[in-house]
Amino acid sequence: MEKLLEVKNLEVSFQTYGGEVQAVRGVSFHLNKGETLAIVGESGSGKSVTSQTIMRLIPTPPGRIKNGQIIFNGEDLVKKTDKEMEAIRGKDIGMIFQDPMTSLNPTMKVGHQIMEVLTKHLKMDKSAAKERAIELLRLVGIPMPEKRVNQYPHEFSGGMRQRAMIAVALASNPKLLIADEPTTALDVTIQAQILELMKDLQKKTGTSIIFITHDLGVVANVADRVAVMYAGKIVEMGTVDEIFYDPRHPYTWGLLASMPSLDSDDKSELAAIPGSPPDLTNPPKGDGFAPRNPYAMKIDFELEPPMFKISDTHYAATWLLHPDAPKVEPPEAVKKRLRKLSSNYPQPIIVKESE
Amino acid sequence: MLRYISRRLLYMLVSLFLIVTATFFLMRAVPGGPFSGEKKLPPEIEKNLNEYYGLDRPWYNQYFDYLVSVAKWDFGPSFKYKGQTVNDLINEGFPVSFFLGMEALLLAVSIGILLGIIAALNHNKWPDYGAMVFAVLGISVPSFIMASALQYFLAIKLELFPVARWESLQHTVLPALALAATPMAFIARLTRSSMLEVLSNDYIRTAKAKGLSKGQITVKHAIRNALLPVVTYLGPLSAGVLTGSFVIEKIFGIPGLGSQFVLSISNRDYTTIMGVTVFYSILLLAAVLLVDIAYGFIDPRIKLAGGKKGE
Numbered sequence: 001m002e003k004l005l006e007v008k009n010l011e012v013s014f015q016t017y018g019g020e021v022q023a024v025r026g027v028s029f030h031l032n033k034g035e036t037l038a039i040v041g042e043s044g045s046g047k048s049v050t051s052q053t054i055m056r057l058i059p060t061p062p063g064r065i066k067n068g069q070i071i072f073n074g075e076d077l078v079k080k081t082d083k084e085m086e087a088i089r090g091k092d093i094g095m096i097f098q099d100p101m102t103s104l105n106p107t108m109k110v111g112h113q114i115m116e117v118l119t120k121h122l123k124m125d126k127s128a129a130k131e132r133a134i135e136l137l138r139l140v141g142i143p144m145p146e147k148r149v150n151q152y153p154h155e156f157s158g159g160m161r162q163r164a165m166i167a168v169a170l171a172s173n174p175k176l177l178i179a180d181e182p183t184t185a186l187d188v189t190i191q192a193q194i195l196e197l198m199k200d201l202q203k204k205t206g207t208s209i210i211f212i213t214h215d216l217g218v219v220a221n222v223a224d225r226v227a228v229m230y231a232g233k234i235v236e237m238g239t240v241d242e243i244f245y246d247p248r249h250p251y252t253w254g255l256l257a258s259m260p261s262l263d264s265d266d267k268s269e270l271a272a273i274p275g276s277p278p279d280l281t282n283p284p285k286g287d288g289f290a291p292r293n294p295y296a297m298k299i300d301f302e303l304e305p306p307m308f309k310i311s312d313t314h315y316a317a318t319w320l321l322h323p324d325a326p327k328v329e330p331p332e333a334v335k336k337r338l339r340k341l342s343s344n345y346p347q348p349i350i351v352k353e354s355e
Numbered sequence: 356m357l358r359y360i361s362r363r364l365l366y367m368l369v370s371l372f373l374i375v376t377a378t379f380f381l382m383r384a385v386p387g388g389p390f391s392g393e394k395k396l397p398p399e400i401e402k403n404l405n406e407y408y409g410l411d412r413p414w415y416n417q418y419f420d421y422l423v424s425v426a427k428w429d430f431g432p433s434f435k436y437k438g439q440t441v442n443d444l445i446n447e448g449f450p451v452s453f454f455l456g457m458e459a460l461l462l463a464v465s466i467g468i469l470l471g472i473i474a475a476l477n478h479n480k481w482p483d484y485g486a487m488v489f490a491v492l493g494i495s496v497p498s499f500i501m502a503s504a505l506q507y508f509l510a511i512k513l514e515l516f517p518v519a520r521w522e523s524l525q526h527t528v529l530p531a532l533a534l535a536a537t538p539m540a541f542i543a544r545l546t547r548s549s550m551l552e553v554l555s556n557d558y559i560r561t562a563k564a565k566g567l568s569k570g571q572i573t574v575k576h577a578i579r580n581a582l583l584p585v586v587t588y589l590g591p592l593s594a595g596v597l598t599g600s601f602v603i604e605k606i607f608g609i610p611g612l613g614s615q616f617v618l619s620i621s622n623r624d625y626t627t628i629m630g631v632t633v634f635y636s637i638l639l640l641a642a643v644l645l646v647d648i649a650y651g652f653i654d655p656r657i658k659l660a661g662g663k664k665g666e
Contacts, residue, residue, distance in 0.1 A: 055564060083568075090566035097564075102557040107579050107654055116575070117565050152655040168565065 003071075004175055004208050005031040005054070010068035012046075012053050015061055019281040023049040025232035026068070031176070036202065036209040038219040038240075040255070041229035044277050047212045050229070051178045054210070055095055056085045073175065091121040094169030094207075098181040100161035104153040110164050111137075111149030117171035136167040141197055159190035163197065170201060177202075178210045183218060195221055216259050220244060225313065228252050231278050231288030238314035245339040247330070248308075248316040248348075250295045257333040271331060287319070295320060295328050308348040311341065321348040363647070367640045374636045375425060375629070379418055382628055389434035389623045408434060421629065430630030435622045441630035448612035449634070451521060452599030455611060458527055459534035460596050467539040468585065471546025475581075476573065478551060486543060493540025502533035502606045519608045530607040534600055538592050542585055550581040583654060590646035594639035598631075 012024040024046040031037050039047045052058050054070055056077060070077040073092065080088070089095075097103045104113060111133045118129040130149065137145035140163040153161055162182060169177055179198065183191040199222060202209055211222055219226055220240060227237040228251065236249040247253055254273040275292035278284050284291070290300035299305075299319050308321040319325055329335065390396055390404050405411045409420065424431060430441035474486035496504075509529060510518040516528050553559065554577055562572045599613025612631065619627035650657045 057560060057563060086566045086568055088566070089564055095561075095564040097557060097561060099557060103561045105558040105562070105576050105580070106656055108576070116562075116567065120566060120571075154656045165561070168561070 002033045003030050004033045004035075004073065005210075006069075006071040007050070007054070008069040008071070010050065010053065010070065011066040012049050012058065012063060013066050014058075014063050016281075022280050022283055023232055024053065025280075025283060027229070027232070027234055028068075029227050029234060029237060031208050031210060033175075033208055034202070034206050035224045036211055036222055038211045038213060038223035038226045039229055040213055040216060040219055040226060042214055042277060044280070045229040046232040046280075047229050048180055051095075051180050051210060051212050054176075055089055055093055055178065056080070056082075057089075057095075087121075090117050090174075091172045092174055093176045093178060094171070094174035096162070096165050096169045096177070096179045096182045099185045100158055100165055101185065103165055104161055106153055109150055109152055110156065111151075114149075114164070114168050114171050117168060121172045132171070133167075136171055137164065139201070140164070140167045140170075141193075142167075159186055159193065162186060162190075162194055166194075166197065166201070170205065170207070173205060174207060176210065177207045178212070180212045181214070182211075184213070184215070191218070198222065216255060228255065231283065232280055233288065233317070234315075235289065235318070236316040238311070238316075241339075242311065242314040242341060245337055246310075246314070246341050246344070247334060248310060248314075248321060249289075249318045250293045250320070250330075251289045252316075253330045253334045254292075256337065257331045261333075271333060287317075297325065307351045309345070309351045310348050311343040311345060314344070315351070316348075322350075323347065360644075360648070363644050367637075367644065370640060371633070371636055372422075375422065375633055376418075378629055378632045379421060382623075382625055383414065385623070387623050389625060408432070425629075425633060430633070431626040433624055433627050435619070435624045435627070441626050444615055444627060445612065445630060445634055448599070448610060448615045451609060452604070452611035452613055453597050455527060455530055455534065455603075455609065456593070456597035456599065458531035459538070460593055462531060462535040463539040463542055463592075463596075464585075464589070466535075467542025468546050468582075470539075470543040472550055472573065472578065472581075474543065474547040475550030475554065476569070483547075486547070490540040490543045493536045494544075496536070498533055498537065498600065499602050499606060501536050502530070502603055505529045505533055506606070519606070521607075521609045526607075530603050530609060533606075534596060534603050538596065542588065545584050545588060546581060549584045550577060553577050553581045556580075579653060583650070586646055586649050586653060590642040591639065594635065594642040598635050598638060 007030070008028050010024055010027045011022070014021045014023055027046070027050055029037065039050065041047045049058060049063075053063075053065060054072070054077065065078055068078065072088075077085070077088070104110065111130060114133040114136055115124075115126070115129040118124045118132055119126070122129075124132065134145045134149050137148055142148050142160055142163055148156075148160075153164070156164060166182075177198075182198070183194050186194060195218065198209065201207075209222075211219070213219060223240050225237065225239050226243040227234045228243065228249065229235065230251050236243065236247065236252045238246075243252060244256070247256060251273075254271070257271040258273060260270055273292055278288050278291070284301075285304075286302050287293070287296070287300040287305055290296040293300065297319055305317045305319045305322075307315050307317045309315055310321070320328060330338070388410070389408075390401050396404075402411070409417060421431075428442070430445070433439050433441055433444060436444070470486040470489065474483040477483045506518050506529060509515045517523075517526050518529075520526055559572060559576060562576045567575070598616070599609075599611035601613045601617040603609070604611040604614045612634075615627065616631045616635070618624075619631060
């Protein structure tokens with residue numbers, strides 16, 4: 001499969017009064033054409049910073065890309081000038097944000113906000129752009145688009161605004177769509193509609209999607225592959241099946257165990273991961289998750305675990321996969337899910353950090 | 356919209372009535388009268404004058420007569436300037452003050468907004484500091500010092516403009532600058548803080564994610580949203596500036612309405628005080644109404660009450 005995007009060893013820091021916050025600490029992943037990659041993790045894990053860095057939307061200063069490459073369509077976005085990025089943003093990469101209530105300009109007609117992309121990147125004239133804007137609104141499922149195109153955002157409901165945002169993001173048929181928690185601010189029924197819409201549009205347009213969320217239920221619904229982030233690093237990455245049915249990292253176990261499932265009865269309590277993420281101004285020496293990890297071994301506090309490869313597509317960074325590590329049992333809630341996957345290697349293989 | 360405006364006009368009439376009433380009685384409560392000067396007038400003459408101007412009649416008669424004549428846009432004769440009515444004074448002074456005020460207003464708004472935007476776009480860099488030093492100077496330096504400094508440097512030293520008097524367009528430049536300095540500085544600060552707030556909004560990030568350039572984002576997305584507080588300030592400001600400034604008019608020897616107003620009070624020129632106050636109030640109320648209507652155009656979320664949906 002052809003790679004559309006490859007992020008290599010990305011490091012992003014923010015200079016603050018309290019010191020340098022290392023928000024992203026060496027993240028590597030790739031995205032194939034037409035694929036959906038979900039990045040999951042709790043608040044502050046660096047998932048949003050990673051996505052905004054791909055768009056080069058982080059404010060610099062205080063933000064800074066310290067290291068790494070973002071190869072998009074064969075070109076390194078880290079090296080692009082601001083002017084060159086303007087030609088890529090909105091054209092080749094579209095982005096949807098978390099809060100549709102504040103992401104649209106309140107004093108500009110919705111249609112006009114879509115038309116801006118069309119006139120800027122596709123050099124359409126006004127009337128053609130308006131036609132296309134109406135078409136796009138219809139495409140994202142907004143009724144009476146001819147009327148809606150002339151309305152202001154405050155005349156739209158939350159779900160409709162997010163649909164309009166999707167229309168903005170997809171206006172110039174981008175190769176990549178980054179959705180930064182697009183359903184978090186919406187209620188559940190609207191969430192489901194928006195997810196359906198995104199899947200449907202992906203089928204029609206063939207865009208690749210990076211889907212950022214902290215909701216594993218959403219992940220199972222939309223993603224092909226999943227990257228789990230913790231404290232600025234990817235701790236586990238694999239296909240949806242691999243992450244849900246054969247998770248290897250204790251953090252992923254924690255996430256899955258804290259997710260309610262249909263067959264859990266009212267007696268079983270939802271597990272929570274104790275503690276809070278580490279302070280990224282002073283990242284811990286060993287594994288960032290070690291202090292919260294009931295399976296932590298001595299080495300976890302001393303040395304960062306290397307990335308282990310469990311199958312062609314499944315990676316996890318935990319010492320538990322080392323041949324010398326003791327055998328441990330995942331939590332009950334996770335054990336119920338486990339399935340034997342035939343694609344796994346007989347033994348996890350250590351891969352280099354920079355892979 | 357029409358219903359809204361007509362309702363607002365009705366409210367304006369009510370406020371105007373209250374203003375006229377309050378001024379009328381406050382004025383009478385001040386000790387002294389129009390004819391009590393340092394040189395005592397002979398009692399017969401004072402009696403005749405009081406009779407001529409109707410000051411000997413009971414207060415309620417005076418009050419109701421005044422209400423009726425104000426409703427007819429007749430502010431009565433001036434007590435101080437023989438043979439001139441207050442309407443004459445306003446008709447003479449107001450165009451001068453209005454012209455000067457408009458000039459100052461245009462200067463203040465255009466330069467103030469520009470400075471504010473430049474400062475906001477270069478937040479915490481030298482253009483920001485420069486503009487804000489300028490603004491603090493404009494706010495803290497009193498207008499009479501500003502006026503004298505302008506006269507000294509631009510008129511006397513550099514001989515760019517005439518020092519004083521009201522003759523040609525050239526003569527208007529210095530007083531307009533002096534009058535504009537404070538509001539300009541205020542607008543600059545207002546625009547800056549409101550721009551900074553707007554620039555941190557999510558929809559600016561959306562605009563950036565669309566690939567718009569910094570200039571396009573500023574012009575199309577930021578300015579309009581940042582202008583609301585400035586427009587709010589513009590209402591009372593324009594009424595204040597358009598009716599003239601006593602200090603500036605005195606320093607530059609301009610025959611405007613501002614000096615008329617202040618002089619009339621020390622003269623106890625009852626009719627002039629009343630007339631100018633009523634005139635000023637009408638301007639202020641009209642300016643506030645205009646600002647409220649302008650809101651609706653700038654921010655579509657503000658629906659003018661009375662103009663309900665579908666009406």
